Amino acid sequence: MKTNAMYTYTRSSKLFAAAQKVIPGGVNSPVRAFKSVGGRPIFIEKAQGAYLYDVDGNSYIDFIASWGPMILGHAHPEVIKALTERARKGTSFGIPTELETKIAELACSMTPNVDQIRFVNSGTEACMSAVRLARGFTGKEKIIKFSGCYHGHSDSFLIEAGSGAMTFGMPNSPGVTQGTAKDTLLARYNDLNNVADIFQSNKDQIAAVIIEPVAGNMGCIPPVKGFMEGLRALCDANDTLLIFDEVMTGFRLAPGGAQELLGINADIATYGKVIGGGLPVGAFGARKEIMSHLAPEGAVYQAGTLSGNPLAMSAGLATLSILNSSPELYKSLESKTRYLSNEMANILDEKGMPYQLNQLGSMMSLHFTDEPVVDFQSASKGNNPKFNAYFHGMLKRGVYLPPSAFESYFLNDALSYEDIDLTVEAFREVIKEL
Ligand code: KE4
Numbered sequence: 561m562k563t564n565a566m567y568t569y570t571r572s573s574k575l576f577a578a579a580q581k582v583i584p585g586g587v588n589s590p591v592r593a594f595k596s597v598g599g600r601p602i603f604i605e606k607a608q609g610a611y612l613y614d615v616d617g618n619s620y621i622d623f624i625a626s627w628g629p630m631i632l633g634h635a636h637p638e639v640i641k642a643l644t645e646r647a648r649k650g651t652s653f654g655i656p657t658e659l660e661t662k663i664a665e666l667a668c669s670m671t672p673n674v675d676q677i678r679f680v681n682s683g684t685e686a687c688m689s690a691v692r693l694a695r696g697f698t699g700k701e702k703i704i705k706f707s708g709c710y711h712g713h714s715d716s717f718l719i720e721a722g723s724g725a726m727t728f729g730m731p732n733s734p735g736v737t738q739g740t741a742k743d744t745l746l747a748r749y750n751d752l753n754n755v756a757d758i759f760q761s762n763k764d765q766i767a768a769v770i771i772e773p774v775a776g777n778m779g780c781i782p783p784v785k786g787f788m789e790g791l792r793a794l795c796d797a798n799d800t801l802l803i804f805d806e807v808m809t810g811f812r813l814a815p816g817g818a819q820e821l822l823g824i825n826a827d828i829a830t831y832g833k834v835i836g837g838g839l840p841v842g843a844f845g846a847r848k849e850i851m852s853h854l855a856p857e858g859a860v861y862q863a864g865t866l867s868g869n870p871l872a873m874s875a876g877l878a879t880l881s882i883l884n885s886s887p888e889l890y891k892s893l894e895s896k897t898r899y900l901s902n903e904m905a906n907i908l909d910e911k912g913m914p915y916q917l918n919q920l921g922s923m924m925s926l927h928f929t930d931e932p933v934v935d936f937q938s939a940s941k942g943n944n945p946k947f948n949a950y951f952h953g954m955l956k957r958g959v960y961l962p963p964s965a966f967e968s969y970f971l972n973d974a975l976s977y978e979d980i981d982l983t984v985e986a987f988r989e990v991i992k993e994l
């Protein structure tokens with residue numbers, strides 16, 4: 561296996577030092593700083609297909625796909641064509657364009673229970689707006705979220721976030737007021753009794769339950785049998801809206817996301833990542849009865865200068881159009897992910913090392929623990945020092961994994977079985993060293 565050991569990281573190190581002078585921590589999103597895994601981040605020059613190329617000439621097989629958006633692989637020709645043609649017509653008007661209607665029609669046709677959709681600029685904005693809409697629609701104030709689930713950095717969610725905040729061990733972010741925190745109730749993922757108890761002790765006060773239908777911010781954690789069905793029933797019994805945060809799963813696990821894959825109807829679904837095809841797009845959608853409460857039709861206020869930006873819409877529309885016209889892509893992605901996961905399992909079994917490999921669709925994660933990883937607590941029992949050594953071992957062998965034990969891998973369609981075999985070879989060498 562070609563390793564990057566012979567490469568230097570000189571230029572990345574210089575660029576990181578310069579970045580740290582003018583950008584907090586040298587990054588525009590904390591998880592990129594490698595604080596959790598140690599070492600310094602690499603700086604990327606370009607990406608093509610399944611490969612990343614850093615500023616020192618090292619190449620990497622990419623398993624984060626920009627944390628999900630690049631499901632088709634980097635610089636997909638049809639996406640780049642749509643972007644370049646669009647850019648020539650101007651990039652932003654703050655005035656409606658037909659493009660917004662086209663992508664809204666396509667997104668609504670692909671996703672169950674979504675009659676109307678509102679575009680915003682990030683997953684955070686989508687989830688924040690969805691909660692406000694649920695509160696406006698129900699007239700109730702509290703929400704239930706799940707420990708270890710991450711819905712972006714809006715105050716209501718940073719009460720015990722997973723992902724970046726979890727990695728930094730700051731379950732409660734400074735700056736979030738007690739006034740805000742009191743309206744967010746925390747439940748345990750995959751624990752229906754716990755959710756029922758919370759409903760019982762907050763009768764008629766819960767506007768919404770927001771959940772990652774397949775969690776990706778504690779590593780990849782699918783719902784256990786009956787959990788999502790039970791959650792749906794609890795929401796129905798309490799006149800509470802069920803919000804599926806599909807920022808990761810939307811258009812990735814199936815054309816209709818987790819709603820389609822799990823066969824569970826959400827009341828509001830939020831989107832991000834894939835829906836923007838690599839440009840900043842978030843969205844939230846629901847049946848008309850709910851969406852009609854949004855301004856300017858209804859009283860729930862939400863707005864955004866660059867919402868529905870034609871440049872971003874063109875990348876999203878090109879991406880969704882390819883996904884919508886190639887259902888076999890999902891089966892192929894699942895097969896590649898299963899293949900990788902099974903090969904890794906064989907190597908770990910040969911070594912006799914305790915591990916959990918979670919996988920659903922094109923999402924997966926490896927945890928160095930012998931206890932099944934089904935929630936935030938069990939995910940936290942992973943052997944992080946071992947994970948960090950694994951991460952760097954793979955990095956120097958040209959495989960770029962999420963720089964945190966509390967993230968999911970996101971496979972992309974440009975990955976070949978040859979790329980996966982190279983990854984397995986690197987994995988075999990790293991596990992031998994661990
Ligand atoms: P953004 O605001 O980062 O677009 O989306 C927030 C968000 C909402 N919901 C889910 C399920 C998410 O996973 C995210 C963001 N995901 C993280 C990765 N765990 C983005 C990476 C980062 O924070 O840099």
